[in-house]
Amino acid sequence: MSKILSGNDSGRPNFHELTNDASLHKQLCSMLDRVPLLQEFDHDEIECLANYCSAYKVAHSVKIFVEGDRSNYMCLLIEGYVALMKGNKQLGTVREGRTMGEMSMLDGLPYSATAISAVDARFILITRKQFDAIEQDHPRIAVKLLHAIGKLMSIRLRETTDLLLDRL
Amino acid sequence: MTDKVNNLEQLGTGQAFQAELCKMLEKVQLLQDLDRAEIEKLSHFCGAYKAESGAVIFREGEKVHFMGLLVDGRVKILKENKEVAVIRAGKSMGEMSMMDGYPHSATAVSDIDSEFILFTRMQFDHLCEANPALALKLCRAISKLMSLRLRQTTGTLVDYL
DSSP states (O other), X not given: XXXXXXXXXXXXXXXXXXXXXXXXXXXXXXXXXXXXXXXTOOHHHHHHHHTTOEEEEEXXXXXXXXXXXXOOEEEEEEESOEEEEETTEEEEXXXXXXXXXXXXXXXXXXXXXXXXXXXXXXXXXXXXXXXHHHHHHOHHHHHXXXXXXXXXHHHHHHHHHHHHHHHO | OOOXXXXXXXXXXXXXXXXXXXXXXXXXXXXXXXXHHHHHHHGGGOEEEEEOTTXXXXXXXXXXXXXXXXXESEEEEEETXXXXXXXXXXXXXXXXXXXXXXXXXXXXXXXXSEEEEEEEHHHHHHHHHHOHHHHXXXXXXXXXXHHHHHHXXXXXXXXXX
């Protein structure tokens, strides 16, 4: 079930917010629970985090964010897969449980690539405002989240550096 | 008591050295958004070391989790004996290993006599416990640094695709 919200958090009309009723919180928790990024989070921390994010679904071929756009959110892909494009080149594919848009969220620069859903996809979205609110309200959880994202980026940095060194 | 990390000599410890340590921390770019009070708090969770020219600070593949903030001197980063980068005063090294807990991806050798601050992973964990707000600020700064570097490597890599 989904409904179109005219004024959803993402500001993107082709994002359909998942059921916006009392069961949403529970749904969010069970989605967050499955994200490898958050595997170190206990039940209470997941419950808390769920208060600061929202879930959406998109049809295939929807741009989730666009290279060069000012960034306002990062996403955790729950279902489906998403192509990352830089110009007309495909940089990679985001798979279930992975994040996208986190770099912009951290360094404040525009998105470095465009994310396009390759199939119907569902994802959790955390806006910069929501992230700031977590920092404000729950610094301990925020630092845990940031550390998890940092770990992921670090691993990606190792990979890209190795690829680059192979070519030098 | 001096704490030896990889046979590096600690510059000083205790209350007497605190002011000097703060001064060193203030020179680090990564920490430029921290105010004086935060620098003072942070100084209780790190140590200052020196390395003579040619000394290895950390070795590729080594599983010792710390990051270094170079205050004075110059450090070469080597990967399989090939020089891949030079770290200058004010810059950081080893932050990836500190963040992801994997072995250091390169070797850091001091190119001239150098002074630097070390944060071990354990100190970072203690900081998270004791002062999450400050840990958050540090973590944000490190993440930002890595994010910018990831943009550079990906940007260069995409030219090869």
